[in-house]
Amino acid sequence: xxxxxxxxxLCATSAIAVTAPSTLLAKDAPKGGNIxxxxxxxxxxxxxxxxxxxxxxxxxxxxxxxxxxxxxVKVNVESAMTEAEHVKAIHVLSTKNGNARCADVxxxxxxxKGYFATRVKLGGTQDVVALVEMSDxxxxxxxxxxxxxxxxxx
Amino acid sequence: xxxxxxSLAFLSTMAMLQLNAGEQFAMSDADRAMYKxxxxxxxxxxxxxxxxxxxxxxxxxxxxxxxxxxxxEKDLPKYIAGFPRYIKKLGNVVGIDQxxxxxxxxxxxxxxxxKSGKMFSMLAYVKSLANDELINIDVxxxxxxxxxxALGKTTYMTARGGRGLSCNSCHSADIVGQxxxxxxxxxxxxxxxxxxxxxxxxxxxxxxxxxxxxxGCMKNALLKVIPIGSKEMIALExxxxxxxxxxxxxxxxxxxxx
Amino acid sequence: xxxxxxxxxxxxxxxxxxxxxxxxxxxxIHPMDxxxxxxxxxxxxKPAHFIDNITFSLDGKPFTTMKVWETVSTNxxxxxxxxxxxxxxxxxxxTDNTGxxxxxxxxxxxxx
Numbered sequence: 001x002x003x004x005x006x007x008x009x010l011c012a013t014s015a016i017a018v019t020a021p022s023t024l025l026a027k028d029a030p031k032g033g034n035i036x037x038x039x040x041x042x043x044x045x046x047x048x049x050x051x052x053x054x055x056x057x058x059x060x061x062x063x064x065x066x067x068x069x070x071x072x073v074k075v076n077v078e079s080a081m082t083e084a085e086h087v088k089a090i091h092v093l094s095t096k097n098g099n100a101r102c103a104d105v106x107x108x109x110x111x112x113k114g115y116f117a118t119r120v121k122l123g124g125t126q127d128v129v130a131l132v133e134m135s136d137x138x139x140x141x142x143x144x145x146x147x148x149x150x151x152x153x154x
Numbered sequence: 155x156x157x158x159x160x161s162l163a164f165l166s167t168m169a170m171l172q173l174n175a176g177e178q179f180a181m182s183d184a185d186r187a188m189y190k191x192x193x194x195x196x197x198x199x200x201x202x203x204x205x206x207x208x209x210x211x212x213x214x215x216x217x218x219x220x221x222x223x224x225x226x227e228k229d230l231p232k233y234i235a236g237f238p239r240y241i242k243k244l245g246n247v248v249g250i251d252q253x254x255x256x257x258x259x260x261x262x263x264x265x266x267x268x269k270s271g272k273m274f275s276m277l278a279y280v281k282s283l284a285n286d287e288l289i290n291i292d293v294x295x296x297x298x299x300x301x302x303x304a305l306g307k308t309t310y311m312t313a314r315g316g317r318g319l320s321c322n323s324c325h326s327a328d329i330v331g332q333x334x335x336x337x338x339x340x341x342x343x344x345x346x347x348x349x350x351x352x353x354x355x356x357x358x359x360x361x362x363x364x365x366x367x368x369x370g371c372m373k374n375a376l377l378k379v380i381p382i383g384s385k386e387m388i389a390l391e392x393x394x395x396x397x398x399x400x401x402x403x404x405x406x407x408x409x410x411x412x
Numbered sequence: 413x414x415x416x417x418x419x420x421x422x423x424x425x426x427x428x429x430x431x432x433x434x435x436x437x438x439x440x441i442h443p444m445d446x447x448x449x450x451x452x453x454x455x456x457x458k459p460a461h462f463i464d465n466i467t468f469s470l471d472g473k474p475f476t477t478m479k480v481w482e483t484v485s486t487n488x489x490x491x492x493x494x495x496x497x498x499x500x501x502x503x504x505x506x507t508d509n510t511g512x513x514x515x516x517x518x519x520x521x522x523x524x
Contacts, residue, residue: 062185066412070356070485072188081495094483102483105492110475112433112495119192119485121446151336152357152412153374195437197487200418359443359486 025096025123038093038100038129045091045104045131046139057142059130068122068148073102075130077114077140081107087114089133095143096126122148189410198278198354198408201271201361205279208272213257216283222257234280235287235405238388238395240298247302249365249388251277268383274361278352282407289349289403291395299392302385306393309386316376321390324375337412343397346406353409361408364391417441421504421518430522432496436468438504438516439489446482466490466506470497470520482509496522 036044042051060074077087086109092102105116120128129143181189209215220227223241240247244256251273255265266273293303313320324334330341351364362370365387369379380387419440428434440463447460462482467474476492494502503517 060188062188063182064185066181066189067356069359072192074188097483099481099483101481103481103490104479105490106477107492108475110470110495110497111493113493115435115491115493117489117491119488121483121485149336153335153337153371194424195422195439195489195491197439197441197489200420200439200441200487203420204418354487 035099038095041093041100049139051139051141054140057130057132057140059142059144061128061144061146064147070119071122072119073128074117077132079114081109081112083109086135088135090116091131093129094122094126097123124148193410196354196408196410198361201275202278202282202408205275209276209279231284231287234284236290238392240296247298247388250280274363278408284405287405289395289399291399302389302392306389309390310393314377319375342394343401346398346403348395348398349403349405350409353411355411417514419516421516428522430496430498433493434496436494437489437491441487444484444486463506463508469503471500
């Protein structure tokens with residue numbers, strides 16, 4: 001009993017109680033408007049077309065994010081990036097944020113590679129998804145879970 | 155007596171926490187690589203660049219700084235890597251930011267506040283001139299820096315505040331690695347606090363200086379905050395610089411921190 | 413009234429030839445406020461303020477466009493590749509949800 005109180009008191013504010021992510025999770029978000037949750041966002045992007053999980057889409061995210069407000073995301077899609085065959089767009093989404101969309105990146109053959117990287121906010125532990133549209137109209141996907149920790153002093 | 159008991163209870167509790175939390179929160183190699191890569195596109199670099207521009211426009215750039223410090227421009231980087239220093243014409247052991255203020259005074263200009271965005275940027279820029287240099291603070295150089303080191307060590311070791319904690323309570327060699335609030339406590343020499351701050355802090359989305367970081371830590375530990383630019387704060391920087399020097403750490407500004 | 417935003421374009425590696433594929437990083441200082449957080453000092457909700465569109469062009473011709481949401485981190489960075497066709501100028505034009513428009517350029521200087 002004494003020990004638990006002691007640890008809480010070690011830092012001026014309790015880490016456990018604080019849940020102030022920089023972006024809300026879907027379950028807490030205001031409804032309506034342009035904000036789409038994951039399934040609706042995917043439908044909006046694909047128009048209902050089939051999406052295939054593919055090894056050609058390499059998604060790199062940390063297993064554990066030190067800070068949910070700054071989560072690095074890297075997408076690499078295997079593609080020759082020619083006029084005939086290239087990545088048309090990389091869509092970065094998250095499965096539980098109130099607004100599931102992070103970025104839509106429209107590439108062209110001049111990019112040379114099907115690559116995009118950025119940093120996103122995650123309202124809590126969830127999957128980051130790379131939804132890729134190829135020039136032939138096919139949709140590919142890769143998803144990875146990210147554990148978001150809220151803690152640390154200072 | 156009460157304070158001693160609390161400290162002992164704290165130590166035994168930390169020992170208990172270490173068993174599971176250490177593994178649970180240890181960063182994987184892949185994650186570590188990803189966070190290291192973030193240094194290549196650190197938003198703080200924009201502030202460093204800005205600091206260089208302000209220094210140039212407001213004070214005459216590195217050329218003027220080297221002249222003021224009475225060193226050659228070629229020797230300036232190594233000299234910067236030895237701060238805080240006793241500067242004879244200022245009569246005090248000072249940090250780089252205070253040198254910049256003194257320059258402003260000598261040029262008949264208004265002093266930029268130590269606790270201002272402009273000063274943080276200039277400080278980061280000037281310190282970045284020393285990138286890749288080994289931290290070479292010399293605490294035997296004169297009686298003033300010697301005294302500052304002693305004061306810094308005392309400040310680091312003195313238990314105070316509501317919980318009877320000192321910097322050493324969490325950062326001593328035997329405590330280091332144990333987990334507090336999901337984060338393993340760092341060895342301030344090993345992580346080269348003196349070499350990697352000012353840094354971009356992800357939790358603050360901004361450029362933070364080492365002294366402000368110390369203040370943040372003090373607040374969390376329920377220690378009365380020591381003022382920026384004060385004798386004690388500079389002494390603390392001196393002491394902490396020796397910790398990094400002992401581990402042969404280099405200057406790498408701007409850093410990137412949680 | 414608004415100052416031009418601070419940003420940086422980085423091309424990696426520093427030395428490259430025509431035909432090489434380089435990495436183009438665009439870093440920008442922008443709050444990317446979601447409109448969900450309170451200002452600590454005033455207690456008022458900070459209105460949503462985030463970059464929403466970015467265009468990367470080479471000598472005026474777009475080669476990458478992006479639609480961005482408030483879920484991207486504060487002071488964000490965006491990274492893509494570019495297969496270097498020759499000497500030129502890379503320009504990044506970006507707008508935010510308040511209609512603010514900004515632009516940053518960097519020369520593309522291949523060696524050989």
